[in-house]
Amino acid sequence: MSDRLSHWRTPIVIVLCGCLISLISFGPRSTFGFFLTPMTTANGWGRDVFALALAIEILLWGAAQPFAGALADRFGAAQVLMAGAVLYVAGIVWMAYATTPLEFHLSAGVMIGLGLGGCSFALVIGAFAKLLPREWHTLAFGMGTAAGSFGQFLFSPLAIALIDQFGWQNTLLIFSVMLLTMLPLSLALAAPRRAPGAPSYMPPGQSVKQALAEALGHRSYVLLILGYFTCGFQLFFITVHLPAYLIDRGLPASVGGWTIAVIGLFNIVGSIASGYIANVMPKRYLLSAIYFGRSLAILVFILLPPSPAATLIFGGVMGLLWLSTIPPTSALVAIMFGNRWLTMLLGLAFFSHQVGGFLGVWLGGVLFEVSGSYDAIWWGTIFFGIASAIINLPIVEKPVPRPAVVSAAA
Numbered sequence: 001m002s003d004r005l006s007h008w009r010t011p012i013v014i015v016l017c018g019c020l021i022s023l024i025s026f027g028p029r030s031t032f033g034f035f036l037t038p039m040t041t042a043n044g045w046g047r048d049v050f051a052l053a054l055a056i057e058i059l060l061w062g063a064a065q066p067f068a069g070a071l072a073d074r075f076g077a078a079q080v081l082m083a084g085a086v087l088y089v090a091g092i093v094w095m096a097y098a099t100t101p102l103e104f105h106l107s108a109g110v111m112i113g114l115g116l117g118g119c120s121f122a123l124v125i126g127a128f129a130k131l132l133p134r135e136w137h138t139l140a141f142g143m144g145t146a147a148g149s150f151g152q153f154l155f156s157p158l159a160i161a162l163i164d165q166f167g168w169q170n171t172l173l174i175f176s177v178m179l180l181t182m183l184p185l186s187l188a189l190a191a192p193r194r195a196p197g198a199p200s201y202m203p204p205g206q207s208v209k210q211a212l213a214e215a216l217g218h219r220s221y222v223l224l225i226l227g228y229f230t231c232g233f234q235l236f237f238i239t240v241h242l243p244a245y246l247i248d249r250g251l252p253a254s255v256g257g258w259t260i261a262v263i264g265l266f267n268i269v270g271s272i273a274s275g276y277i278a279n280v281m282p283k284r285y286l287l288s289a290i291y292f293g294r295s296l297a298i299l300v301f302i303l304l305p306p307s308p309a310a311t312l313i314f315g316g317v318m319g320l321l322w323l324s325t326i327p328p329t330s331a332l333v334a335i336m337f338g339n340r341w342l343t344m345l346l347g348l349a350f351f352s353h354q355v356g357g358f359l360g361v362w363l364g365g366v367l368f369e370v371s372g373s374y375d376a377i378w379w380g381t382i383f384f385g386i387a388s389a390i391i392n393l394p395i396v397e398k399p400v401p402r403p404a405v406v407s408a409a410a
Contacts, residue, residue, distance in 0.1 A: 009131070009188055011132050011136055013188055014131050014188050017185045017186075018127060018188070019144055019147035021081065021119065021124055021185050021189075022121040022124050022151065024151065024179060024185075025084075025085070025088070025119045025120055026121065026147075026148035026152060027152065027154060027158075028178070031159035034159045034160060035159075035168050038168040039104075042168070043104075049105075052109070053104050054109070055362070057110075057113035057116070058358050058361075059354060059358055060110060060113030061113045061120070061354060062353065062355060062357075063117070063351055063354075064116075064347075065117050065122055065351055065354075067344075067347070068084065068347060069344035070347075072127070073341050073343050076191030077123050077190070077191070079190075080118050081118065081186040084115050084118020084119030084120075084123070085115070085180070085182040086115075086183075087115035088179055089115075089176045089179045091108065091110075091111030091112035091115050093173065093176050094106070095107040095108045120350075121144050121145060122343065122346050122347055122350050125141050125346060126346055127343075129141075129334050129339050138275045138327050138330075139275040139279070139327075140275070141275050141326065141327040141330045141331060142271045142272045142276065142278075142327040145323045145324075146267065146272050149264050149268050159171060159175075162174060211337070211340065214337070215348070219394075219396075220332075220397075221336060223392060223395055225348065226391055227388040228325070228349050228350070228356070229352045229355060229384075230385060230387065233359060234294055234298075234356075234360065234384065235357060236356070236361045237357075237360035237381060238263075238318065240360075240361045240364065241364040241377075243256030246311060259312055260315070262316050263318055265319060266315070266320050266322070267319045267320070269319075269320060270319060270321060274286065274290070274327045278327050283328035283329075283397060284328075284332070285393075286328045287325060287332075287388075288390070289389075290321050290324050290325055291385045292385065292389035294381075294385045297317045297318055297321070298378060298381055300314075301314040302375075329349060333349065335398065335399060337400060363380070
């Protein structure tokens with residue numbers, strides 16, 4: 001990147017472009033539920049075919065994140081974001097023309113899952129940490145997270161309108177064109193240009209293997225990613241199973257749709273507020289409060305008689321706590337280990353989140369089939385939330401001690 005090109009990359013421009021990438025990448029993926037009925041009807045598939053593709057996507061999205069993060073830490077975020085965007089676009093175009101379950105699983109599951117791993121908000125947050133002044137970090141982390149949620153809020157009605165007007169297949173193609181805008185936006189997150197003979201994008205020091213061994217051997221990091229598992233478990237269970245749970249309790253389907261929308265809307269406020277609050281209080285206490293608050297909200301919700309008002313209030317409260325774990329979690333990883341392999345370590349934490357999400361979705365269905373009720377899984381979300389609130393308290397918010405020789409090399 002030329003020096004002239006670097007001049008326009010002010011902190012505001014970097015944050016704006018990063019937030020747009022988060023919005024655009026998360027928006028289409030969050031609408032896939034609206035394609036379930038028309039796609040399965042058109043292709044004569046069962047819902048299990050569609051569900052398996054999304055489950056594959058969730059797992060590969062998480063599994064790809066540490067590898068994409070390591071590449072971003074080594075070569076810069078822009079190249080990885082562009083590669084992820086291209087794979088995402090190819091997957092969504094193939095998804096539009098898939099006619100067999102195998103094609104659908106490879107496109108919507110494998111290609112989109114891997115593409116998301118390369119262009120999701122975790123890559124954006126890692127770039128923010130490297131390119132922005134430290135005082136911008138936690139607020140920018142919150143804004144990047146909120147932008148993804150706003151994409152969910154914005155693209156949901158857009159998908160419905162486009163499907164009604166142009167059909168599901170053309171809607172996917174329209175989304176693929178929108179996703180291409182991530183390519184120029186990624187330039188704002190490119191690594192600064194090196195002078196001839198200067199060291200690589202990040203200074204030498206730890207290898208990937210050393211960084212992983214250090215992180216996985218660090219008690220506070222392990223506690224942090226265990227808490228992140230709970231985050232995914234709660235969020236994906238609620239997203240997938242809440243609408244059916246409400247219908248089982250006698251509420252109309254529209255209440256579930258509005259509740260998911262309310263969650264997305266309030267999450268914008270919650271994520272930005274969390275980024276701000278993380279600057280003025282210990283981050284481990286903030287995380288503990290978030291996990292405990294979720295458990296309390298779930299407990300009150302399942303004990304109350306079913307009503308639209310109670311459900312929408314629950315959606316608002318959960319929205320405030322929805323992705324508000326991301327800014328303090330990201331900031332803690334940066335404090336512990338610095339920026340050298342930050343994106344990779346954030347990706348590893350995100351993989352834990354996605355494994356939790358997969359289990360929340362899968363166990364929700366299994367336990368319902370066994371018992372005819374979601375009660376057991378609801379109590380499981382409460383238990384995990386309280387456990388995460390407790391295990392985040394001993395986290396040490398300081399850099400990991402390193403031998404002098406490593407510091408010198410870095």
